[in-house]
Amino acid sequence: MTSTWHVARVVAALIVMILILVGNVVNIVVIRKAKTIPRNARYFMLSLCLTDLGVGAAIAFTMYPLATGHWPYGDTACIAVGIVTHTLSVTSIIALLALSIERYLAMVRPLKYSLLATKGRAIAINAAIWISVTLFSIVISLIQGPEFFSFNANQGTCVAHYELPKYRNSAFFSAIVFIFIPTTVMIAIYLVILSSSYKHARIVTENRNESSNRSTNPPPPLLPSSTSSLPTVATPTIDMEHTTTSRNNTIVVTMFIVTGTFVICYYPYAILSLYTAATGNTASPAIAFAVRLLLRSNSFLNTFIYGYRYRFVRAACTSFLRCYFLKPRSRVTPDESLRTVHLSNTHVSMIVEHISEQET
Secondary structure (H helix, E strand, O other): OHHHHHHHHHHHHHHHHHHHHHHHHHHHHHHHHOOOOOHHHHHHHHHHHHHHHHHHHHHHOOHHHHHHOOOOOOHHHHHHHHHHHHHHHHHHHHHHHHHHHHHHHHHHOHHHHHHHOOHHHHHHHHHHHHHHHHHHHHHHHHHHOOOOEEEEOOOOEEEEOOOOHHHHHHHHHHHHHHHHHHHHHHHHHHHHHHHHHHHHHHHHHHHHHHHHHHHHOOOOOOOHHHHHHOOOOOHHHHHHHHHHHHHHHHHHHHHHHHHHHHHHHHHHHHHHHHHHHHHOOOOOHHHHHHHHHHHHHHHHHHHHHHHHHOHHHHHHHHHHHHHHOOOOOOOOOHHHHHHHHHHHHHHHHHHHHHHHHHHO
16 A cells, blocks of 8 residues: 555656646747737746746656655755745745736726836846745745754655644745735736726727728718718727737636636645644645645646637647657657757747737
């Protein structure tokens, strides 16, 4: 039974790691070229992909400890892995919150957004999030002491031990400040955005239909000489506004689904941490491992969400898989191999740009 449990844990962690790494590499390649996603929103989405890649890389360190039951990398590496894992989790939450605020300003306060949202500020905000969260995680680790992040054989990695009495306050603080409050704010923001955007979309659709009716059945001129002075209907402008509104609605709905998925994956971990801190009891090994695996799974589920919501993501992923995995193997020289990789990356970029232009 013990041997079967070890094998099941290693296989499950390996599958999640592969899905995270492959999925987010494809996401980075595709989102970077996607013109249908607003520029500043792309920066925050790319930041999320980088945090998810970091989660996948951190899982790689758990493979050997999961199989053997001991940590071979030393105490310093244990603390470092704990800090990195905490940094990636909090950075992901803050990046999602920043993206929701960015979308709120873009769709509900467009005039203020046009003055505040620049490429440089978007990059600076993402850099500030990464730097501040990293420093915060380091400071928390120094304040709590070396025992805060220690090896857990069931998880195969170094985690915060909230069941110890001196760390219970940290559990309540982390769960409330970094999970419950941000997700509540994000859900409220997206509900406001969706309500506002659908009202705006309805107005644009009505104007578009009215413009189409006027162009199809123009009113008779009052005087023959006044025909040339009749104002023309700005149908292209209305169509462009309809396209922009539809594109903004798509990204908002997509990120609302991403936020909901985040809640599903993170809330069980937060609730379990609060239970452990409140009672001092730990959950069974199977439940604890499943909850943490669900938390890690959030890092690859975004790939499926983007693929479901965006046609160009599905097309680019299909092309990527065909170029790298579905081609028949043959003996090639190193130069030919490098040329094939370059052409396949170019092919993916061309597909993304072509479909993005069509959707625009």
